[in-house]
Every structure is written in C-alpha cells, then in structure tokens.
Amino acid sequence: xxxxxxxxxxxxxxxxxxxxxxxxxxxxxxxxxxxxxxxxxxxxxxxxxxxxxxxxxxxxxxxxxxxxxxxxxxxxxxxxxxxxxxxxxxxxxxxxxxxxxxxxxxxxxxxxxxx
Amino acid sequence: xxxxxxxxxxxxxxxxxxxxxxxxxxxxxxxxxxxxxxxxxxxxxxxxxxxxxxxxxxxxxxxxxxxxxxxxxxxxxxxxxxxxxxxxxxxxxxxxxxxxxxxxxxxxxxxxxxxxxxxxxxxxxxxxxxxxxxxxxxxxxxxxxxxxxxxxxxxxxxxxxxxxxxxxxxxxxxxxxxxxxxxxxxxxxxxxxxxxxxxxxxxxxxxxxxxxxxxxxxxxxxxxxxxxxxxxxxxxxxxxxxxxxxxxxxxxxxxxxxxxxxxxxxxxxxxxxxxxxxxxxxxxxxxxxxxxxxxxxxxxxxxxxxxxxxxxxxxxxxxxxxxxxxxxxxxxxxxxxxxxxxxxxxxxxxxxxxxxxxxxxxxxxxxxxxxxxxxxxxxxxxxxxxxxxxxxxxxxxxxxxxxxxxxxxxxxxxxxxxxxxxxxxxxxxxxxxxxxxxxxxxxxxxxxxxxxxxxxxxxxxxxxxxxxxxxxxxxxxxxxxxxxxxxxxxxxxxxxxxxxxxxxxxxxxxxxxxxxxxxxxxxxxxxxxxxxxxxxxxxxxxxxxxxxxxxxxxxxxxxxxxxxxxxxxxxxxxxxxxxxxxxxxxxxxxxxxxxxxxxxxxxxxxxxxxxxxxxxxxxxxxxxxxxxxxxxxxxxxxxxxxxxxxxxxxxxxxxxxxxxxxxxxxxxxxxxxxxxxxxxxxxxxxxxxxxxxxxxxxxxxxxxxxxxxxxxxxxxxxxxxxxxxxxxxxxxxxxxx
Numbered sequence: 001x002x003x004x005x006x007x008x009x010x011x012x013x014x015x016x017x018x019x020x021x022x023x024x025x026x027x028x029x030x031x032x033x034x035x036x037x038x039x040x041x042x043x044x045x046x047x048x049x050x051x052x053x054x055x056x057x058x059x060x061x062x063x064x065x066x067x068x069x070x071x072x073x074x075x076x077x078x079x080x081x082x083x084x085x086x087x088x089x090x091x092x093x094x095x096x097x098x099x100x101x102x103x104x105x106x107x108x109x110x111x112x113x114x115x
Numbered sequence: 116x117x118x119x120x121x122x123x124x125x126x127x128x129x130x131x132x133x134x135x136x137x138x139x140x141x142x143x144x145x146x147x148x149x150x151x152x153x154x155x156x157x158x159x160x161x162x163x164x165x166x167x168x169x170x171x172x173x174x175x176x177x178x179x180x181x182x183x184x185x186x187x188x189x190x191x192x193x194x195x196x197x198x199x200x201x202x203x204x205x206x207x208x209x210x211x212x213x214x215x216x217x218x219x220x221x222x223x224x225x226x227x228x229x230x231x232x233x234x235x236x237x238x239x240x241x242x243x244x245x246x247x248x249x250x251x252x253x254x255x256x257x258x259x260x261x262x263x264x265x266x267x268x269x270x271x272x273x274x275x276x277x278x279x280x281x282x283x284x285x286x287x288x289x290x291x292x293x294x295x296x297x298x299x300x301x302x303x304x305x306x307x308x309x310x311x312x313x314x315x316x317x318x319x320x321x322x323x324x325x326x327x328x329x330x331x332x333x334x335x336x337x338x339x340x341x342x343x344x345x346x347x348x349x350x351x352x353x354x355x356x357x358x359x360x361x362x363x364x365x366x367x368x369x370x371x372x373x374x375x376x377x378x379x380x381x382x383x384x385x386x387x388x389x390x391x392x393x394x395x396x397x398x399x400x401x402x403x404x405x406x407x408x409x410x411x412x413x414x415x416x417x418x419x420x421x422x423x424x425x426x427x428x429x430x431x432x433x434x435x436x437x438x439x440x441x442x443x444x445x446x447x448x449x450x451x452x453x454x455x456x457x458x459x460x461x462x463x464x465x466x467x468x469x470x471x472x473x474x475x476x477x478x479x480x481x482x483x484x485x486x487x488x489x490x491x492x493x494x495x496x497x498x499x500x501x502x503x504x505x506x507x508x509x510x511x512x513x514x515x516x517x518x519x520x521x522x523x524x525x526x527x528x529x530x531x532x533x534x535x536x537x538x539x540x541x542x543x544x545x546x547x548x549x550x551x552x553x554x555x556x557x558x559x560x561x562x563x564x565x566x567x568x569x570x571x572x573x574x575x576x577x578x579x580x581x582x583x584x585x586x587x588x589x590x591x592x593x594x595x596x597x598x599x600x601x602x603x604x605x606x607x608x609x610x611x612x613x614x615x616x617x618x619x620x621x622x623x624x625x626x627x628x629x630x631x632x633x634x635x636x637x638x639x640x641x642x643x644x645x646x647x648x649x650x651x652x653x654x655x656x657x658x659x660x661x662x663x664x665x666x667x668x669x670x671x672x673x674x675x676x677x678x679x680x681x682x683x684x685x686x687x688x689x690x691x692x693x694x695x696x697x698x699x700x701x702x703x704x705x706x707x708x709x710x711x712x713x714x715x716x717x718x719x720x721x722x723x724x725x726x727x728x729x730x731x732x733x734x735x736x737x738x739x740x741x742x743x744x745x746x747x748x749x750x751x752x753x754x755x756x757x758x759x760x761x762x763x764x765x766x767x768x769x770x771x772x773x774x775x776x777x778x779x780x781x782x783x784x785x786x787x788x789x790x791x792x793x794x795x796x797x798x799x800x801x802x803x804x805x806x807x808x809x810x811x812x813x814x815x816x817x818x819x820x821x822x823x824x825x826x827x828x829x830x831x832x833x834x835x836x837x838x839x840x841x842x843x844x845x846x847x848x849x850x851x852x
Binding site: 062093 | 759773
C-alpha cells in the first residue's frame with residue numbers, strides 16, 4: 001500500500017544532469033506540490049533534468065500542466081527537460097495527446113535518455 | 116410511563132411521632148424511605164455487579180490500563196473519576212451489607228450526640244409550626260415541600276432524554292445499625308418513583324410500595340433482607356443507579372467511607388472533605404408530612420445534623436462548613452462524593468433541620484439527577500458533535516455506523532467510530548473506546564480522534580499509527596483508550612488490522628460465515644510506555660463484511676465476553692445486503708429493548724459485489740479524485756473492460772471530475788456525482804455537479820477538455836439551472852486498440 005499518492009526520487013546529479021523519478025499518481029490534488037518539489041530538486045549547476053515517469057501510474061491534465069510549467073521554468077534558467085515514458089503506457093498516450101513533445105523530448109527508457 | 120400521578124400505595128407504616136430521642140432500642144419504630152426512580156424512560160440498566168464484572172473483564176483484557184486507572188485515582192488527579200467509579204462500582208450491595216451488619220453500635224461518639232441536641236425549631240424556618248410543620252428540605256436557594264420536590268423530581272424525569280438516569284437514594288435512619296439496620300433504598304424506574312417505608316425495629320418488616328408504576332407492592336411486606344433482595348433484583352433487571360444519594364445522620368456519615376472520619380479524641384464525626392465536625396440531633400421534627408399528590412408520604416423520625424465547629428487541626432481541615440446530612444456519591448459519572456445540602460440563605464449555619472429521610476433523599480436525588488443529567492446531556496452533545504455525520508464515500512466499500520449512548524446516566528461518551536479515505540484511495544476504519552464515561556471521556560475522545568486521523572492521513576501503517584497514538588496518549592495525558600485501526604485496500608482485497616486492546620472485529624465472509632478477525636490484542640493506548648503493536652492482514656474479497664464495534668454492543672451483565680461474541684456472530688449470520696440495514700439489524704438484535712447499558716459504537720464495512728452500475732457521491736475536493744479514479748477503475752475491471760480502455764476512461768472521467776470540483780457551488784461544501792453503466796458495448800460515464808461551467812473555465816481546462824474528447828467516443832455537456840452534467844461514452848475497444 002502506497003502511503004502517498006506520489007513520491008519523488010531525486011538522484012545525485014551527474015554529467016550535468018539530475019534524474020528525478022516520479023512514482024505514483026498525479027492529479028489536481030497533488031500536482032502543485034509535485035511541481036514545487038521537482039523544481040526544488042533541480043540544482044542550478046545542472047543543465048538537464050531527466051524526469052523519469054516509468055513508475056507513474058496515473059497522470060492527467062494537471063500532470064501535463066506540471067510538465068509544461070517545468071519546461072518553461074527550466075528554459076528560463078537555460079536548463080532542459082527530458083522525459084522518460086515507457087512505450088506502451090497510458091501516461092504516454094495522455095502526454096502525446098497534449099503535445100508535450102513540443103516542449104520536452106520523450107525517451108522510452110532511462111538508459112536511452114542518459115545515452 | 117413518566118408523568119403519571121404519584122400515588123401512595125401503602126400509607127399505614129408511619130412510625131410514632133413525638134419528641135425525644137430516637138436512638139437504639141429494638142422497640143423503636145423507624146422509618147425507612149427508599150426514594151428511587153429513573154429519570155427519563157427506562158431503557159434498561161444493569162446490575163451493579165455486572166458493572167463490576169464487566170470492569171473486571173476489561174481489566175483482564177487490559178491489565179495495563181487498569182493499573183493506570185488505579186494509579187491515577189488519587190485525590191485531585193486528572194483521572195480521579197476513573198478510579199473512583201471503579202471503586203464505586205462495588206458499592207451498592209457491599210456498602211449496604213456493611214451497614215446492615217452494623218459496625219457502629221459501640222461507637223464512642225454516640226453518648227455525646229444527644230447532649231448536643233439543639234432546638235430543632237430554631238434550626239428551621241420560622242414557618243415551621245409545632246403541629247403541622249412541613250418538611251423542610253434543604254434546597255440551596257429555597258425550600259420546597261416534598262410534594263413539590265417530588266414533582267420537581269418528576270419534572271426532571273420527564274425532561275430527561277431517552278436513555279435515562281437511574282438515581283437511588285439510600286441510607287439509614289437508625290443510629291444503631293445493628294439494631295435497626297434499615298436501609299432506605301429504592302430503585303427507580305421510568306418516571307416512577309418508588310417509595311418504601313415501614314416499621315423495622317421490632318418486626319423487621321418493610322411496608323411500602325411504589326408510589327406509581329406498573330409493579331405496585333414490589334417492596335410490600337418484606338423484611339429488610341427481602342426488601343434489599345427485591346431492590347437488588349430490580350437493579351439486576353434495570354441496572355445500577357448512576358448516582359446514589361446517601362442519607363444519614365452524623366453517626367452514619369461517620370461511617371461513610373470517603374470524607375468522613377471520626378476524631379478519636381473527641382469521638383466526633385469529622386467531615387474530612389469539608390473539615391467540620393458533624394453533629395446529630397435526634398429530634399423528631401415533623402409530626403405531619405404534607406400530602407404528596409393524593410397520598411400521605413410517611414416519614415421516619417426526623418433527625419437533624421449540623422455542623423458544630425471546625426474540625427480539629429489534626430484533620431488538616433480548617434474551614435467550618437454548613438451541615439451535611441446527605442451526600443451524593445456519583446457512580447458511573449465518577450466524581451467525588453459531595454455534600455448535598457448547603458444551607459439556604461437566611462438559614463443559620465448552626466444547623467438545618469431536615470428530615471433526613473425525605474429531605475435528603477429527595478434533595479440527593481434532585482441534585483444527583485441534575486448533576487448527572489447535566490453531565491449526561493453535555494457529554495452526549497459533545498459526543499454527538501464529535502462523531503462523523505457522514506461517512507466517506509469509498510467506491511466498492513459500503514459503510515454504515517451508529518452510536519448509541521448508554522441507557523443509564525453518565526454512561527455517555529468516549530466511544531467513537533471514524534472512517535477516512537486515505538491519500539492512496541484505501542480506507543481507514545477506526546473504532547475507539549476511551550476508558551471511563553462522561554464529559555471527560557468525550558473530551559478525551561476528541562483528542563484521540565483528531566490524533567488518529569492525523570496519523571492515519573499521514574499514511575502510516577496501522578501498527579505505526581497505534582504506536583504514535585500511544586506516544587500521543589502519553590504526551591497529552593489522560594485516560595487510556597482501546598483502539599482498532601483497519602485499513603481496507605480494495606485493490607488488493609485486503610484489510611490490515613491493528614488493535615490496541617480492543618475487542619476484535621467480526622469478519623463475515625461472502626458465504627455468510629462469521630469469525631472474529633483475530634489480531635494480536637495489543638495494549639490500550641496511553642496505558643504502557645512502549646507497547647508493541649502488530650498488524651494482521653486479512654483477505655477481504657468482494658462480498659465480505661467487517662464489523663467493528665465497542666464492547667457495549669455485546670456485553671451483558673454477568674456474562675462472559677465470549678458469549679457476547681458468540682451472540683454477535685449468530686446475529687451476523689443473516690443480515691440484509693444493505694449495509695445500513697445490516698447495522699440496524701445488528702443493533703436491534705443485540706441491544707435489548709431497554710437500550711445498551713454502555714455506549715455502543717458500531718461500524719460495518721462491506722466490500723461490494725460487482726455492481727451493474729457505479730454510483731458515487733463524493734465531496735467536491737481534489738482529494739476525492741483518487742476515490743473516483745479507484746472506484747471507476749475497479750468497476751471497469753469488474754465489468755471486464757481491458758486495462759487500456761479502463762485507464763483512458765479513468766483519465767477522461769478524472770478530467771470531468773476535476774472540472775466539477777473546480778466549479779462546485781458552494782465551494783468547499785458541495786458534492787458531485789459520478790455514475791457509470793454499460794449500454795450495449797458502450798461504457799457511459801456521467802459526472803454531475805451543481806455548479807455552472809463557465810466559458811472561461813472551459814478555456815482554462817482546455818487540456819482537460821481535449822483529453823475528454825480524445826479519450827472517448829463522445830462527450831457532451833448538459834447545463835441547466837441545477838448544474839452541469841458531463842456525459843462520456845466510449846465503446847469497448849478490447850485489446851485490438
């Protein structure tokens with residue numbers, strides 16, 4: 001039983017990138033919190049945030065909003081946002097429908113993103 | 116029953132009147148009055164011994180809690196009441212037996228009392244004449260005639276809410292317990308006031324009866340032992356009194372176990388609580404007793420008790436206080452014995468002439484009833500205001516709960532139920548029982564209820580929640596409580612239980628088999644420093660029910676807990692499908708017509724069978740989105756809808772729900788509805804709210820709207836004056852998609 005709706009796991013920054021894994025579910029009840037937490041997890045020193053959505057079980061338009069806002073904020077700091085979204089996932093379909101790829105490239109795996 | 120006329124069924128048992136001492140001597144006639152009754156409609160109370168037994172059982176189950184109770188029972192301690200009420204639980208029969216045996220016959224003070232006799236007339240108001248004196252009853256602000264007082268008591272009775280008080284006056288007039296051994300004692304029932312009186316001295320007969328009621332002559336013609344037996348039997352039937360007005364003269368008060376001691380040097384009765392020397396004046400005060408609603412209320416020889424002087428310094432008491440002729444020892448509500456009669460203004464502090472039987476009995480009853488009644492009303496109000504008025508909507512889990520206040524006075528408070536939808540969509544079920552009753556228990560419940568909500572919402576595991584609760588209960592000191600905490604995960608079809616000394620819940624399997632969901636019993640929170648709590652995970656498939664309750668549901672006087680559990684299992688074997696009806700049925704079957712002796716909190720959770728339709732009503736709060744999502748997901752899967760379809764429908768529905776929440780009116784208080792059904796191969800989902808979608812909001816929720824359209828085959832919005840309904844339709848796409 002997951003005690004919380006969603007959890008973030010921030011990796012040690014390496015090679016100018018920080019990986020933040022978002023597991024659980026994102027909806028209107030926690031999107032704002034997640035947005036702030038992710039933003040706080042990105043050190044100014046890195047040039048790239050890899051947001052790993054492999055374990056994200058649910059994400060709706062509020063989660064899409066988070067990604068758009070993140071991309072905008074990071075861009076203002078000359079940082080880039082990349083996403084890891086498994087090929088066959090409901091989350092990918094939602095992100096594609098909302099044209100998230102216009103602001104953040106999507107990788108199928110973390111390895112692919114870090115390659 | 117209440118409100119009927121007071122009738123005297125037996126009026127011939129008046130003792131002779133006249134000046135002179137009424138002391139000792141088997142030839143003396145002494146009256147015994149037992150004024151008793153129940154305030155409010157009698158909903159059944161239980162035997163005092165049952166109280167003791169239940170308590171003992173509780174103790175056996177919660178040894179640590181008991182220890183704490185006893186430890187905290189010192190004077191002035193916060194939990195004074197707890198210990199007191201425990202001690203008082205054994206009082207009625209034991210105490211009376213003591214009096215009967217009489218240990219005061221050789222009391223050294225007796226010789227001095229008569230010598231200190233005061234003029235009884237002077238001690239009473241001037242309107243008390245020689246011949247036709249009314250009974251003076253100390254009433255604090257005013258005095259009334261007993262008939263009035265009886266009526267007042269009856270009015271009190273009539274005002275009581277259902278689930279009534281039982282108050283008993285008991286005492287003895289004779290100053291020589293060995294010789295006379297009378298006990299003024301009675302049981303109250305309904306609005307009936309029971310009065311027993313008689314001549315005891317030589318014939319040892321009680322003649323009396325009930326002033327009104329449907330069982331006249333209950334006490335008639337009995338010996339004291341028989342009378343006592345009858346009263347005890349009545350108590351077994353109706354339950355122990357919640358308050359006992361104790362009557363007595365100074366001599367008797369000296370034998371009160373709390374607050375009065377005899378100063379060995381002077382042989383005086385000393386009231387330790389108030390610090391004054393008590394003196395008894397044995398003078399019959401009243402030859403005539405005014406009619407009581409159509410009858411004559413016979414009255415024993417009048418005595419008066421007054422305060423003479425401050426107690427010797429040795430007692431540590433310094434403040435002289437007015438006379439005390441009766442005391443109220445509350446049970447159930449706990450509380451210290453306290454003086455009944457402060458003098459009325461204008462009455463000399465030197466003494467108040469009273470009829471100790473009638474005056475003190477009635478006054479004691481009145482006060483006790485008032486105090487206990489006020490406490491009960493307050494406790495019940497507090498209690499009810501704290502209990503959830505709505506149970507959360509958890510799709511797939513049907514919940515029903517009920518709370519019944521104990522039938523007897525001051526047995527209200529401290530039991531509660533609660534249910535919360537946690538952040539991950541699982542549902543926390545809580546049932547708790549604070550040790551003790553009354554306002555303090557209700558207040559304690561409020562603390563613990565808030566705390567456990569907070570820990571539960573943190574998402575802590577059940578055992579950890581109880582651990583935190585224990586730490587909390589220690590930190591914010593107060594009474595211990597038993598708790599049962601369960602988290603139901605409908606996705607996993609499990610329930611995870613942890614118990615802090617609480618009676619185990621009953622699990623009813625889909626086939627109707629009933630078994631207690633055994634979980635390590637644990638220690639009540641607040642009872643031990645570092646208790647260990649364990650979790651038990653039980654299977655909770657569709658069609659299962661979990662019955663959580665406080666022990667008031669199953670406990671009966673003089674009965675083993677196992678028997679009660681057995682009865683519950685039996686009662687649970689055939690229950691209606693509807694969970695609310697099931698809860699009612701359980702209460703009907705288990706709580707007898709007189710009402711529960713103790714508080715009852717009951718929470719029934721039923722894991723739904725697969726439903727044809729999904730119908731949810733959830734608060735317009737973003738936190739409810741997960742509830743909708745989970746509920747819809749489970750329903751869709753239950754209908755065999757493939758995972759991909761289910762996910763996309765969840766997103767589409769979630770967007771509609773988020774919109775409903777965003778535009779709910781009034782904000783923060785509104786609910787919205789989600790319905791899902793199948794029409795042919797189409798899944799139809801409707802989300803209805805009472806708000807109006809504005810065009811701006813549609814623009815703001817542009818992505819949501821897009822997702823709704825893209826993820827369904829058809830989306831429509833209906834608006835009317837009532838609100839907005841979004842309808843989403845999507846054909847099953849199966850794995851082909």
